[in-house]
Amino acid sequence: MKKIIFCSFVACIPSLLFSQSKFAQLDQELPTPNGYRTAGGAPGSDYYQQKADYKIAISIDDKTQILSGEETITYTNNSPDKLEYLWLQLDQNVYSLDSDSKLIEVEKMEDFKSIGDVKKKLFHYDGGFKVESITTTSGQKMSYAINKTMMRINLDKALMPKGSISFKIKWWYNINDRMAVGGRSGYEYFEKDDNYLYTIAQFFPRMCVYNDVEGWQNKQFLGKGEFTLPFGDYEVSITVPSDHIIGATGVLQNPNNVLTVEQKKRFEQAKTADSPVVIVTQAEAEQKEKNKEKGTKTWTFKASNVRDFAFASSRKFIWDAMNVKVGANNVMAMSYYPKEGNPLWERYSTKLVAHTIKTYSKFTIDYTYPVAISVHSKWIGMEYPMICFNGGRPEEDGTYSEDTKYGMWGVIIHEVGHNFFPMIINSDERQWSWMDEGLNTFVQYLTEQEWERGYPSRRGPAHLIADYMRGDKKYISPIMTNSESIFQFGNNAYGKPATALNILRETIMGRELFDYAFKMYCERWKFKHPTPADFFRTMEDASAVDLDWFWRGWFYGSDNVDISMDNVKWFQMNTMNPEIENAIKKNQYENRDKGISEIRDVDAIKQTVNEADPAIDDFYAKRDVFLVDALDKKEYEEFMNKLSTEDKKLLNSNKQFYELSFTNKGGLVMPLIIEVTYVDNTTQVFRIPAEIWRMYEYKVSKVFILDKEAKSFRLDPFLETADTDLNNNSWPANEEPTRYELFQQKKMNENPMQRQKRVEEIKN
């Protein structure tokens, strides 16, 4: 193991056979900078975005679960282009009988194993939009064409730059039973008290985005790739049963018409409260469940500079609220939930909303909307501007498991966090899910860690993504893949980008550089439409860290991290002092491995011939090769005389040299983080930037000059690179236990059922 090096200079001839593809700049992958978007990742001097303002009046029929509506859209063309037609999104048509979403499912006969499978495949629910009319504001019919989830309105006269147009649409649709049909919105029916809870979104024809990147973003809605919408101002009137409570995007305009005196008083109290104030109590909600009113009321909300509108309505709602101060803004954090959500919801929801907008504001931009709402909606999590629908329901007996609690916490933080990505930093979800889900999951992780120390976050820490990243690359999509074509949506669009950002923050850039650049991206693109290139460029431009290799590996590629520590060679400096070096050689000779015959012959052969006859041994036999003679001393003296004082000090420093060799087995280059443990059990960490791989992408070596002798080396000791195989990360070799082995190690002698039986015995 121990080798001797000589004080000589060895000229290294670099291999000519290298490629730098992993470190090639992203010039070809990124769009050419222009007047709309700069090379530094900021909006350019010509940047523009369209505006879509809505005045909507809708009603919900609580008996038929039909939503009917009429809207006036005013669309302003801020682009330099003339528009011959307008595109609108009819997302609800994903539930039309002729929807492509079911047609594109891959099927085999083995999918029809039971009558339930057959029923499932034959089940048809007609939930698409029924567009009744599209007219000008003066009532003239407009020509239009519906292509699945998209609708084109043909303009008699092109809409010129800076021009605007207003038109009316009238429609209705069957609201989906979310518990049976599924969906991001819909209704939940509570059989016990015969009541409905509506969480309503994508309920109106909405303008598509038109921009400098794609023209009209009119890619069909197939189910996964969510929404991309222009900003605008909304005024929405919602007519529902008179005993319903509504939570919605925006600010309630007519509290005097819809709230009781007591509710208004409590609402006013909540505006300055630093803990939740209950505006509608559980007892009041339960009373309404039993004694349903027959009339209707119309609630009116206004919201400025939002990209969408959603709401929730039910007579079952308990409602609480508190004030949150974010910068100069006062924000109302609010929750709406049925009694079935308690005791979890009354205790945590609004506090989680408040914590989320405060923490996100710290890492991104100040939250500027007036309200932030969490609505309890069994099983799902879905986001809209200022309002989101979240799962996390206790058992009927009011108990809940710890994982239900963490599940509820996580989903509320995540969905409220979506206010920032993509509601304010308005990326194109239909194209790139990771730009909102990934960035949001990353800040969700930071927010969870500030909620509770050691919070068991599902995503963020690098080692949690390793399972996903290893394996056949054919079935692992690059992050830069369109939302509809992604293998493993959750890991690809949420987990991997969140992990990548966490690695950038903790390992590649450091917190200070990362946080500044990330915040800069958010500031630059708040209330605008960023693209991936804008994000990649800003992160580099604001930090002076060349991250092209990182984007290429983590976002454009599907390689995984598996760096093995192949070999460790130990060297010590040759002191050239014959007294020292010969003693070492003698010691090595005396302690060499001896063969079995040699060992046994020591006793078995009493005397050899040369031991008995002194005339046998000649000069060679008598010579002591380890003896330091006058010539050795003279040569050493001459060598030392040539050295400076500094050289002599270095020569006698007892430095330990370790040459470590690494192989990049997974393909994804990462920094080398190496922890050395010395013989005295102290440790030291070395961090080698990923650029060590820039010329030699698959094999590198590095020499560590240490003051003390090392006992062991470990690669990635803090699990920060997402290395998929830790078994090749240690010297001496160390096999990591499997999950099964870890489970066996901590398993009690009795299984959980046996333990439960003992608990029962104590009770009895």
Added chain:
Amino acid sequence: MKLKQALLLCILFVTTSLSAHDYFFAFAEMKYNEVSGRIEATVTVTTHDYERSMRERGVLDQEISKLADNEEAYAIFQSDINKGFSMIVNGKQIIFNLEGIEVQLTGLTNFHLSAEVPSSITKLEMNFNLLMETFIDQQNKITFIYRNSKTSYEFLQNKKTQEIVLSNEK
């Protein structure tokens, strides 16, 4: 006979859901323990995906954490996991024994399994279609550890079975 059983089970049915934020994966870590002659495995699923699948298939309608100590439910879990994570050796299915369930606060659940296999084993056939019946986007993966070497095998809707050869090379 099979149809009759299915009819009893299928109390609920749900169309292809468009709800947001499901996860659609299951991972398994498997190792051949040459000393004990057993295959040891941990199947990891997203808890709410698995709970939803159990609910929609009419198998169980409660949280896993509430059922992990329940003897009857334990048997149902063992049966269900063996249907979605089945091992064929020499043409015969080897049943995994469910040795423990760990519901983690991160939202993942581990099912720890082991099964005795013939000592002459050189290859095994794995069918890992867990949750694929419920989620069309489900994708599963096994990482097989043999003599300190790890190899991964992917399972998709159109590739539910893979042969695993016990060697250090895939």
